[in-house]
Amino acid sequence: MKKQSVDMKLSKLMTKMLRHKPLESGLQLDEEDGSCSVEELLRVIKALPGWSEIKLSDMERVVRNSDKQRFEIKNGRIKARYGHSYQKIQYTPGNPPAVLYHGTSKQALPFIMSDGLEPMGRQYVHLSESTHFAALAGRRKGELVMLKIDSLKAAAEGIPFYYAGSEQ
Structure with missing residues (x-):
């Protein structure tokens, strides 16, 4: 092999x-x-x-x-580092950068637009600082759609952000 x-x-x-x-x-x-x-x-x-x-x-x-x-x-x-489905992992809460990205599929987009980003059986929604890592996750399930997240606005509205480690 x-x-x-x-x-x-x-x-x-x-x-x-x-x-x-x-x-x-x-x-x-x-x-x-x-x-x-x-x-x-x-x-x-x-x-x-x-x-x-x-x-x-x-x-x-x-x-x-x-x-x-x-x-x-x-x-x-x-x-x-991320993607756990069995228990709540403790991450360090933090202040996000101004913009984060979430890669998803074209077929999931209508659900996201109506219900928001959901962890879908995982503990957290994975956001990335780069489009590269977001695209890797989003390409798995069909035609890629890249969402640009105004994370400073979301944090100001009370959405918590956690740091799971830096992307290399």
Whole structure:
């Protein structure tokens, strides 16, 4: 199997474990930031059929090369940076930049225009400082529509903003 294909499968597996189904995967994530030790995640993955040869360097490469910067490794711990569906992750509240972007699909646009941006089964709505990262998320579900968010106005109207980490 090609390294790129293995990396994509490993990224999807890590996403499932760290964002959506940690308990079912055998992981106990920190309640505050959703992290676990890198060694624990590696142990759980290696125990799965077909994954016994995975190394720490493979996980680190997936983290480093993630197009959407999904993961973060810091002080021997790993976490998904955003997109959690299983529990409320604590992010640092902050003041947003003047403009943020949200990539979505053309078919979702009428719903957004009538109901506003909703997390759709996730804990938060993901906004990006760049159109590049917003487009990566928005392209997954059809024809891309880029929304430009007046985040200063939204914050002034009481919408809270949280910082999930910088985009690289």
